Amino acid sequence: MSEGKGAGATEADVPEREPEYVEFIRRKSDDFAGWYNDVVRKAELADYTPVRGCMVIRPYGWALWENIRDALDRMIKDTGHSNMYFPLLIPESLLLKEAEHVEGFAPEVAWVTHGGSSKLEERLAIRPTSETIIGTLYRKWIRSHRDLPVLINQWANVMRWEMRTRLFLRTAEFLWQEGHTFHATDEEATEEADKMLEVYRILAEEWLAMPVLKGRKTEEEKFPGADYTMSIEALMSDGKALQSGTSHHLGQNFTRAYDITFTDRENTRQFPYGTSWGLSTRIIGALIMCHGDDAGLIMPPRVAPIQVVIIPIFRGDEQKPTVMRAVYEVRDALKSVARVHVDERDEKPGYKYNDWELRGVPLRIELGPRDIEAGHVVVVDRLDREKHQVPLDRLADRVETMLTEFQARLFDRALRLRESFLVEVATRDELLEAFADGRNSLAHGPWCGDSACELEVKEATRGVTIRVLSAAAPQGDCAACGQTARAVAYWARAY
RNA sequence: CGGGGCGUAGCGCAGCACGGUAGCGCGCGUCGUUCGGGACGACGAGGUCCCGGGUUCAAAUCCCGGCGCCCCGACCA
Numbered sequence A: 001m002s003e004g005k006g007a008g009a010t011e012a013d014v015p016e017r018e019p020e021y022v023e024f025i026r027r028k029s030d031d032f033a034g035w036y037n038d039v040v041r042k043a044e045l046a047d048y049t050p051v052r053g054c055m056v057i058r059p060y061g062w063a064l065w066e067n068i069r070d071a072l073d074r075m076i077k078d079t080g081h082s083n084m085y086f087p088l089l090i091p092e093s094l095l096l097k098e099a100e101h102v103e104g105f106a107p108e109v110a111w112v113t114h115g116g117s118s119k120l121e122e123r124l125a126i127r128p129t130s131e132t133i134i135g136t137l138y139r140k141w142i143r144s145h146r147d148l149p150v151l152i153n154q155w156a157n158v159m160r161w162e163m164r165t166r167l168f169l170r171t172a173e174f175l176w177q178e179g180h181t182f183h184a185t186d187e188e189a190t191e192e193a194d195k196m197l198e199v200y201r202i203l204a205e206e207w208l209a210m211p212v213l214k215g216r217k218t219e220e221e222k223f224p225g226a227d228y229t230m231s232i233e234a235l236m237s238d239g240k241a242l243q244s245g246t247s248h249h250l251g252q253n254f255t256r257a258y259d260i261t262f263t264d265r266e267n268t269r270q271f272p273y274g275t276s277w278g279l280s281t282r283i284i285g286a287l288i289m290c291h292g293d294d295a296g297l298i299m300p301p302r303v304a305p306i307q308v309v310i311i312p313i314f315r316g317d318e319q320k321p322t323v324m325r326a327v328y329e330v331r332d333a334l335k336s337v338a339r340v341h342v343d344e345r346d347e348k349p350g351y352k353y354n355d356w357e358l359r360g361v362p363l364r365i366e367l368g369p370r371d372i373e374a375g376h377v378v379v380v381d382r383l384d385r386e387k388h389q390v391p392l393d394r395l396a397d398r399v400e401t402m403l404t405e406f407q408a409r410l411f412d413r414a415l416r417l418r419e420s421f422l423v424e425v426a427t428r429d430e431l432l433e434a435f436a437d438g439r440n441s442l443a444h445g446p447w448c449g450d451s452a453c454e455l456e457v458k459e460a461t462r463g464v465t466i467r468v469l470s471a472a473a474p475q476g477d478c479a480a481c482g483q484t485a486r487a488v489a490y491w492a493r494a495y
Numbered sequence B: 001c002g003g004g005g006c007g008u009a010g011c012g013c014a015g016c017a018c019g020g021u022a023g024c025g026c027g028c029g030u031c032g033u034u035c036g037g038g039a040c041g042a043c044g045a046g047g048u049c050c051c052g053g054g055u056u057c058a059a060a061u062c063c064c065g066g067c068g069c070c071c072c073g074a075c076c077a
Helices: A032-042 A059-078 A099-108 A131-141 A186-207 A253-257 A282-291 A316-334 A349-358 A369-374 A392-421 A428-434 A451-460
Strands: A046-048 A055-057 A089-091 A110-115 A118-126 A150-159 A173-183 A212-216 A228-235 A241-251 A273-280 A308-312 A340-342 A363-367 A376-381 A387-391 A422-424 A442-447 A465-470 A487-492
Touching: A032 A046, A032 A282, A055 A059, A059 A150, A059 A173, A059 A186, A059 A282, A099 A253, A131 A150, A131 A173, A131 A253, A131 A273, A173 A186, A186 A212, A186 A228, A186 A241, A186 A273, A186 A282, A228 A282, A228 A392, A228 A465, A228 A487, A241 A253, A241 A282, A253 A273, A273 A282, A282 A392, A308 A316, A308 A349, A316 A340, A316 A363, A316 A369, A316 A392, A349 A363, A363 A369, A363 A392, A369 A376, A376 A392, A387 A392, A392 A422, A428 A442, A442 A465, A451 A465
Parallel strands: A308 A340, A308 A363, A422 A442
Antiparallel strands: A046 A055, A089 A118, A110 A118, A150 A173, A173 A273, A212 A228, A212 A465, A228 A241, A241 A273, A363 A376, A376 A387, A442 A487, A465 A487
């Protein structure tokens, strides 16, 4: 390539090896938030709309969401849950029954106050989550221990009137699934909450190639109305954590509040134990910030809308028919092993290379007269941009293998990145040092379990919180305050 | 809700201190040459200068009042 456009490099510091891509988006290292925005919009995943805090998910972004959704939906069904659908609007009186829940969600509820031109007698909340309406309905349907467990899930949109919104990460309206279950015993509910958190881990790690920390949240960070909350937390490539899925053990809090009871085998009335768990379109934000680089997105093959893009290369109209014939043959040969797309746009190849890199397509196939002559194609890897000449007769096998390996390499890369942020801390100095001068780290160390201590750290570090408690057994004293440790915590700044 | 910034062509911006023909880059359209890492030339289309009021012969520019968006905090999947 000739001069890097927009690279801003001066003669003095021209690197030995110029990047093989051209920059059309802000650099990740210069401006992470700007980079994120550019990627989302220029890769055409989503865009802003005239509606405050609400985004439009464009076809490429939607295809990604569908792949994620389908993978998760399969797992939810395979673990015995059924999908169903509840109303979008929740009467205020229903919402008010669980005190802690109301207090937690009240500030961000949007209300419907009018029907047509007449004012409603009771205003209706646009669901911020559905525990309340589901509780109300299951009160009618749960009678006996024979009705339990109830294992249901809903795919829906919800609305939370957030102060500050960001594409995918925090929008006023977002899409998610919310699972809701009722069980005869505490142990069963515990098992359910654990099981679904594990499903989220599998989705994140095995489908999205995104390593996550799994664990309990602190009292400060738990879901309003839950006995306790667990989450998976992914570390973004700027070192900040992102809560990417949550699973709550609701105890009997909601069943008591909504007066849901069943008669057990001994003919005594009991309150069932509940769980709820959710994963939203936010996970797409996680995927972008976890894997993306200066050239744009990097899609994990298992959920990539397009896994292989074919770029036909020809000079003039006389070469076109031959090349296109070869291109279609390659496409057809790959159909059974990959989601393939042929880029037939009337643009130069270089334009297309950059465009598909921005969109994060794992493998690109370049196919021109020289390749047809030689009986191979050029396969280019999005992660390292290595070009491989692959003979046509081995292409399908090779592509299949490369996609599998790509998925694994992407995970390893993300894991190494996370490890580079990991700091073991035993003392307050070490903890504060890990976040000194706005630095991002993933600090791991003993903690006393005291909310006041967590809040004090948050204050002292301008925003560092405990993301999850790890399963490790605590030893020694709290790294933050020096009291006896009762847990082991991961601290980080979070989105 | 507190602090900061910004609203001018689809996008990014200049113009505004000092009022007087609305500009630049990218993108877009047509044609030609190009085509293996974002090509080039020629011609062209595209504007309630966020909205409302005021001052003035004259407002993108000055004054008053709104609205919207972005960023940083607090809150949150």
